Amino acid sequence: MRKTMNTVHQEPETQRRILCSAEKVFYRQGYDGARMQEIADEAGINKALLHYYFRSKERLFDAVFSDAVLRLVPPVFAVMNINAPLMDKVRAFVDAYFSTVVNNPFLPGFVVHEMHRNPSRFSEIIQGSRLFMLQGLQRQLDEGAESGKLVPMEAEQFMLNLLSLCAFPFVAAGAMQAVSGKNDTEYQQLLEERRQLIPEWMTRLVERHE
Amino acid sequence: MRKTMNTVHQEPETQRRILCSAEKVFYRQGYDGARMQEIADEAGINKALLHYYFRSKERLFDAVFSDAVLRLVPPVFAVMNINAPLMDKVRAFVDAYFSTVVNNPFLPGFVVHEMHRNPSRFSEIIQGSRLFMLQGLQRQLDEGAESGKLVPMEAEQFMLNLLSLCAFPFVAAGAMQAVSGKNDTEYQQLLEERRQLIPEWMTRLVERHE
DNA sequence: GTCTATATAACGATAGAC
DNA sequence: GTCTATCGTTATATAGAC
Numbered sequence: 336m337r338k339t340m341n342t343v344h345q346e347p348e349t350q351r352r353i354l355c356s357a358e359k360v361f362y363r364q365g366y367d368g369a370r371m372q373e374i375a376d377e378a379g380i381n382k383a384l385l386h387y388y389f390r391s392k393e394r395l396f397d398a399v400f401s402d403a404v405l406r407l408v409p410p411v412f413a414v415m416n417i418n419a420p421l422m423d424k425v426r427a428f429v430d431a432y433f434s435t436v437v438n439n440p441f442l443p444g445f446v447v448h449e450m451h452r453n454p455s456r457f458s459e460i461i462q463g464s465r466l467f468m469l470q471g472l473q474r475q476l477d478e479g480a481e482s483g484k485l486v487p488m489e490a491e492q493f494m495l496n497l498l499s500l501c502a503f504p505f506v507a508a509g510a511m512q513a514v515s516g517k518n519d520t521e522y523q524q525l526l527e528e529r530r531q532l533i534p535e536w537m538t539r540l541v542e543r544h545e
Numbered sequence: 546m547r548k549t550m551n552t553v554h555q556e557p558e559t560q561r562r563i564l565c566s567a568e569k570v571f572y573r574q575g576y577d578g579a580r581m582q583e584i585a586d587e588a589g590i591n592k593a594l595l596h597y598y599f600r601s602k603e604r605l606f607d608a609v610f611s612d613a614v615l616r617l618v619p620p621v622f623a624v625m626n627i628n629a630p631l632m633d634k635v636r637a638f639v640d641a642y643f644s645t646v647v648n649n650p651f652l653p654g655f656v657v658h659e660m661h662r663n664p665s666r667f668s669e670i671i672q673g674s675r676l677f678m679l680q681g682l683q684r685q686l687d688e689g690a691e692s693g694k695l696v697p698m699e700a701e702q703f704m705l706n707l708l709s710l711c712a713f714p715f716v717a718a719g720a721m722q723a724v725s726g727k728n729d730t731e732y733q734q735l736l737e738e739r740r741q742l743i744p745e746w747m748t749r750l751v752e753r754h755e
Numbered sequence: 756g757t758c759t760a761t762a763t764a765a766c767g768a769t770a771g772a773c
Numbered sequence: 774g775t776c777t778a779t780c781g782t783t784a785t786a787t788a789g790a791c
Contacts, residue, residue, distance in 0.1 A: 349774080363661070367577035371767065381776060386768060388774095408724075448658050450719040451573075458723045469725075486749075491725060491735060492742065499713035504705055506716060509660040513668045514618075515679075515701060525701060532702065536750055539696075544754035559756080581785065591758060596786060598756095 350388050352378045354398060361399050362441040366449055369396075397456070403446055404460045407435060412464040415494075421475045421485075421541075425497060426534045432501045433530050444506045469494065476541070485541045496540065500533050560598050562588045564608060571609045572651040576659055579606075607666070613656055614670045617645060622671075625678040625704075631685045631751075635707060636744045642711045643740050654716045679704065686751070695751045706750065710743050 356377035360369045371392055375382045389395035414427045436442055450457055472490040479485030504511060504526055512522050566587035570579045581602055585592045599605035624637045646652055660667055682700040689695030714721060714736055722732050 347774095365575065365577060365658075367575060370765090372765095382767085383769080383777085384775060390768095392767065444658070447717045447720055448575075448654070450717075450723070454719055454723055457720065461724060492739065495714055495721065495735075495739075496710060496746065498717075499709040500706060502717070503709035503713040507657045507660075507708075507712070509664055510657055510667065511705065513660070513664055514671060525705075529702065529705075536706065539749050540746055557756095580783095582783095592785085593759085593787080594757060600786095602785065 347388065349378075349380065349384070353380070353385060353388055353395075354402070357395050357399050358402070361396060361449075362403075362439070362445045365445070366392075366396050366452060400446075400449055400456075401460055403442055404457060406439075407442055407446055408461050409464045410435065412461075412468050415468040416471060421472075421479065422534065422538055424472075425537045428497060429501060429530060429533050433526075436502075436505055437526075440505055440508065442505075443502045444508075447502075447506055479541070484543055486543050488541055493537075493541065497533075497537055500529070500536065504529065557598065559588075559590065559594070563590070563595060563598055563605075564612070567605050567609050568612070571606060571659075572613075572649070572655045575655070576602075576606050576662060610656075610659055610666075611670050613652055614667060616649075617652055617656055618671050619674045620645065622674045622678050626681060631682075631689065632744065632748055634682075635747045638707060639711060639740060639743050643736075646712075646715055647736075650715055650718065652715075653712045654718075657712075657716055689751070694753055696753050698751055703747075703751065707743075707747055710739070710746065714739065 353374070357369075357374045360374045360377060364370075364373075369392075371382055371385055374395075375385055385395060389398065410431050411428060414431045415424055417424065417427065419427070469490045472494065476485060476488055476490055476493060480487045508522065512518070515522070517525065563584070567579075567584045569587060570584045574580075574583075579602075581592055581595055584605075585595055595605060599608060620641050621638060624641045625634055627634065627637065629637070679700045682704065686695060686698055686700055686703060690697045718732065722728070725732070727735065
C-alpha cells in the first residue's frame with residue numbers, strides 16, 4: 336500500500352538510477368574497489384543521497400549482489416527443470432545463459448568473485464532453486480546409460496562441464512584476450528561461435544559411439 | 546654483482562617472508578581488499594618495513610602478481626609445445642595445471658580477477674610464451690581432421706575448452722559448493738576425479754566416430 | 756634493518772539547511 | 774528529497790630514533 340496514490344509518482348526513480356549506477360561500478364570494481372563517490376557521480380547525484388536511499392555501502396552492495404545472483408542463477412536452473420530430452424535442455428541452457436550474459440559481460444565474474452565475501456548470503460538467495468535440477472538430470476543420464484545410448488556420467492560433473500564451457504570464457508575474458516591477442520570484436524565473435532558449438536560438444540561428451 | 550660476497554647472507558630472508566605473506570593476503574582479498582597491516586601481521590613484522598623493501602602497496606602487489614602469472618601460465622604453455630601426440634599433450638597439460646593449482650587453489654581466481662587492473666602488464670609478463678603453442682596445436686588438429694580421425698576444430702576453441710574445464714571449477718569453487726551443498730572435502734574429491742576425466746572428455750570432443 | 760610515531764589523504768557516514 | 778559541509782575512521786606512506 337502506498338501513502339497517497341493520487342499522483343503517478345514513478346516511485347523512487349532516483350533509487351532506480353542509483354541501483355543502475357551502483358551496478359555498473361560494483362560489477363567492474365568489486366565491493367572493495369568501488370567508491371561511493373564514483374557511484375554518486377555516475378548517477379549524477381550526491382554522495383549523501385546514496386545513504387538516504389540505502390543506509391550504507393554494505394546494504395547498497397547487497398541489493399546489487401542479490402539482484403545479480405537472481406538474474407543469473409534461477410533462469411539457468413529453471414531451464415534445466417523443464418520436461419524435455421537431455422540435449423534440448425542443454426541447448427536451452429546455453430541459450431538462456433548467453434542471452435543473459437552477453438548483455439552483462441561482467442556479471443559472471445562479479446558473482447564468482449564477490450561470492451566468498453558472504454557465502455551464506457549467496458546460499459540464502461538461491462535457496463529453493465537447487466537440487467531439484469540435479470535429480471532429474473541424473474535420471475536422464477542413467478536412463479541413457481542403461482539403454483546404451485550414453486556413457487555413464489555423474490550429473491554434477493555433467494553440469495560443471497556445461498557451466499565451465501559457458502561461463503569461463505566470460506569470467507576470464509581479459510586474460511584470454513591477452514594471450515590470444517584478439518581485440519574485443521574478435522573475441523566476441525569467438526564467443527558467439529561457442530553458442531552453437533557447446534551443445535554439440537556436450538553431445539559428443541556423453542554419447543556412446545562404438 | 547653483489548656488494549661483498551664474503552658472508553653467505555641468505556639475501557633478504559625478510560623480503561622472502563614478506564612476499565610469502567603478501568601472496569596469502571592478496572590471493573584471498575585481492576588488491577583492493579588487502580591491507581598492508583594484515584600483510585605485516587602475517588609476516589610478523591612492522592608496516593614500515595614493507596615500505597622499506599617495496600616502495601608502495603602497488604609495487605608489492607606487482608611483485609606478487611608477476612610471480613603468480615609466471616607460475617601459472619608458462620608451465621602450462623610449455624607443456625603444450627612438447628613434441629607429442631595431441632592427447633598426450635592434453636594429459637600433460639591437465640596434470641601440470643592440477644599440480645600447480647591444487648596447492649594454490651586461489652591462484653586462478655586471483656589472476657583472472659586482478660587481470661583487468663592492468664591488462665598491459667599481464668601481456669608484458671607472458672610475452673614470448675604465446676602464439677607458438679596454438680600453431681602446433683592447429684597443425685595437429687588439421688592433420689587429424691584430414692586423415693578422418695578427428696572432427697574439424699579451431700585450436701583456440703579447443704584450448705579454451707581445455708582451460709575452461711580445468712580452471713572454472715577452481716575459480717568458481719565457492720559458488721559451486723554453495724549450489725551443490727558439498728563441503729570442502731567432498732568438493733576436493735570431485736575435483737580430483739576430474740583430473741582423469743578431463744583428458745577422456747577432451748578425446749571424445751574431437752574424435753570422429755561414425 | 757627494524758622499530759615507534761606521525762603526517763597526509765581518502766573514504767564512509769552524518770548533521771543540518773533548504 | 775536533495776544539497777553542502779563536516780565528522781570520525783582508517784589507509785598508505787614517511788620521518789626519525791635505535
